[in-house]
Amino acid sequence: MAVPSLKAQFDALLKAPSISCTQPEFDQSNMPVINLLAGWLGEMGFACDIQPIEGEPGKANLVATLGSGPGGLVLAGHTDTVPCNPEKWNFDPFALTEADGRWYGLGSCDMKGFFPLIIEAVRGYVDQPFQQPLIILATADEESSMSGARALAASGQPKARHAVIGEPTGLKPVRVHKGILMERVDIIGQAGHSSDPSLGRSALEAMHQVIAELIDLRGQWQKRWNDPLFSVPVPTMNLGCIHGGDNPNRICAKCALEFDIRPLPGMDTDELRADIQRRLELVAAQRQVEIAYKPLFPGVPPLDTPANAPLVQACEQLTGHSAGSVAFATEGPYFNQAGMQTLILGPGDIDQAHQPDEYLAMDRIQPTVDILKQLIERFCLSAEPTPTT
Template sequence: MPLPSMKDQFAALIAAPSVSCTQPALDQSNRAVIDLLASWLGDLGFACEIQQVLPGKFNLLATFGSGPGGLVLAGHSDTVPFDGALWQTDPLKLTEVDGRWVGLGSCDMKGFFALAIEAIQPLLDKPFKQPLMILATCDEESSMSGARALAEAGRPLGRAAVIGEPTGLRPIRLHKGIMMDRIDILGRSGHSSDPSLGHSALEAMHDAITELKGLRQQWQREYNNPQFGVPHPTMNFGCIHGGDNPNRICGQCSLEFDLRPLPGMDPQILRAAIMTKLQPLAELHQVKIDYAPLFPEVPPFEQAADAELVRIAERLTGHSAEAVAFGTEAPYLQRLGCETIVLGPGDIACAHQPGEYLEMSRLEPTVRLLRQLVEHYCLSPA
């Protein structure tokens, strides 16, 4: 039975809901997307391995050919949540609007798999000297549990990996890391008329934020990379909660913040520096301070400028490799021994937005580019 057309595959992937979210009420399984891909790739002769990462969450590794080396075309099978009322079209239906394919996951990034399958089909009757792998992961939009599971298993993949996240078909070889952390301070409440009756968690948090701001200034002086649009590490105080009434000494206060380190900055060293600043405050204010990550960090990513994959991608796209501020699964694939870049047809500006789309003018250039990469790494490797 012939495979569906590229457009029909694209539409089927979008129609299979696969929201990944930290809120359980919104979180969904990605199994339907994995099963579609495994069915199509299995029909093309790929050996398909489905790995359960968590209940309802799966990775797919589909392999054509055998041996060491080869190429990995990688992406995530999940999407962010959506508010259907803000969409002009059905988010789970592929709709053509003004030269764009609109739908949830069209840009970020389920649509990439349909383009990859279109690219490889004419090559499958040729002798593969090194294998081609199609990797689809789960939960990239929340915990990155799929990519983490691969990295922790430690099984080598290919010689090179291309992640089809939205980059406007420009190769990306650097991105910042992502750390989302929390500080909980437990003081002692009391009547506000007599400060000696309690220990204010809010005043302790005030000093904690002052220390964090000092570290932010220090790190921004010490680390700078002009390849990024924002060339220094950032720290954002995202939300704070504490206390319950003006006439009570604040007994509890919590802060959640986001830190985006540059390549070369080790998240563990950054957390140790933060802890060193917080510990004296607990004694000074006679409070308990608990500091921990909200999620495991996504490390910063950097692929060497002179790597073979970077040079090939620059030649094929006509663009020098760049840096982006958003995080991807690249550091996890790199940990498995792959030269890695991020390179896909979508535009990050419309990702995570109502009306997410992929320009139809990018379809054929993406198919051509992926076909050239497969030919280089799998059909005619040096």
């Protein structure tokens, strides 16, 4: 099987829908994308390992390796996309459309389009002796649960020293980002006739106190933690939605709050949740209500790759930009947990992600391929020095 042209690969990946979503009716398998990539990379001489995600039928990661050794380079991306509203698009979301110097399609920017650029970059090197491995990593469900990256971190794979994730950064390197937690608080009180407050225990009034505690805690965190690398330099907490009660003349028996937290690098998510739990226990005791607190998903820790990491310095030299920060979360922290120094660097712009008429500007294609070629030469074709301790 001949490996298709860059443009044909791009089109084929867009034509393989792989939406991941927390709502089951919209969720899809990513296997069509995994199988396309495995076929092309296998034809180029990569050893392809398709790894099903336990407990996630129809979902898998791909680890494709060329060469061997203790160091090497991972070029990574996620195979899934967010849901879309085709009726709001001017183009077919599930096919490549070229117009106005852009390649349109769902996943063109975020981020199926990164894989053809990797393949284009490596084409000229596959017959050369690799001193260190090149690993192409394609993950599942980044847009919903991060189950693919979490499975890799749990298994300690892949083994490499450096990793670049091609999320949309406008070809500017990113070495730090905030984490994200999404949390839920449920309060169960006691209903009763509103004419006599002693007949019940208001979950809504207890939630009022919970919200006051959360806002106070947020203020304390923001006084303690500050990182000028970020445009919003403090950790944030957003009280996103609240539901409770059923009638004005009944004491509210149930109330639920969902909120998110975006911690800075250096903040421990377990400690943050413990702080919240302690506050909730005090409210429960004072108000004589039941309070249940749980994460909506495990959460993504912050990314914090050292400024002096060889990969960071190399990408700064190649792009002409100092490594900075972004507000969105990525799979990067899980790669760091697996022992890789990880950088986020991709050709798309985050403003185009998750939008109708998502696109990748065509003038970003060749610069990205050139950068990837130089990274392959530096970290795979040359022997890496043994790290000193």
